[in-house]
Amino acid sequence: MQPDMVFKKCINCGKTWPDRDSFLDDPEIFLIGYQANFKYLKLGGLLFNHSCRTTLALPADLFIDLYDGPVFSERVTGSDACPGYCLSKTSLSPCSAQCECAFIREILQIIKYRHDSTIH
Numbered sequence: 001m002q003p004d005m006v007f008k009k010c011i012n013c014g015k016t017w018p019d020r021d022s023f024l025d026d027p028e029i030f031l032i033g034y035q036a037n038f039k040y041l042k043l044g045g046l047l048f049n050h051s052c053r054t055t056l057a058l059p060a061d062l063f064i065d066l067y068d069g070p071v072f073s074e075r076v077t078g079s080d081a082c083p084g085y086c087l088s089k090t091s092l093s094p095c096s097a098q099c100e101c102a103f104i105r106e107i108l109q110i111i112k113y114r115h116d117s118t119i120h
Helices: 020-024 102-119
Strands: 029-035 045-050 054-059
Touching (some): 020 102
C-alpha cells in the first residue's frame, strides 16, 4: 500500500485507518451487521459503527482471508434448512446450514471475537 493510501476513512469525522488491522483493532469501531449480496457474496457489505456516530460499510471480500474453513457450493436460503440470518441486516449469529452463504457468517464471528479480545 502506498504511504498516502488508507484502508478506510470515516466520511463524517475524517479519521483514517492505514490498514485492516488498525481498523479491526480500533475500540471505537463496532461490527453491527451484514448486508447480503446474494448474487456476489463477496460484495456483500459488513456494517460497522464508528464512535462519531457514522456507519461504515466495507465489502466482505476485504475480510475473506480471515476464514479458512469450508465454503459450500449450494445455496439453501429460503429452505427449511435456512435459519434466515442473511435476510437480517442486524443478525450476526453464526449459521449452521451447509449453505454457500455460511462462510460469511463465520467471518462475522471472527471479527466479533477479535474485537471482543481487543477491548477486554
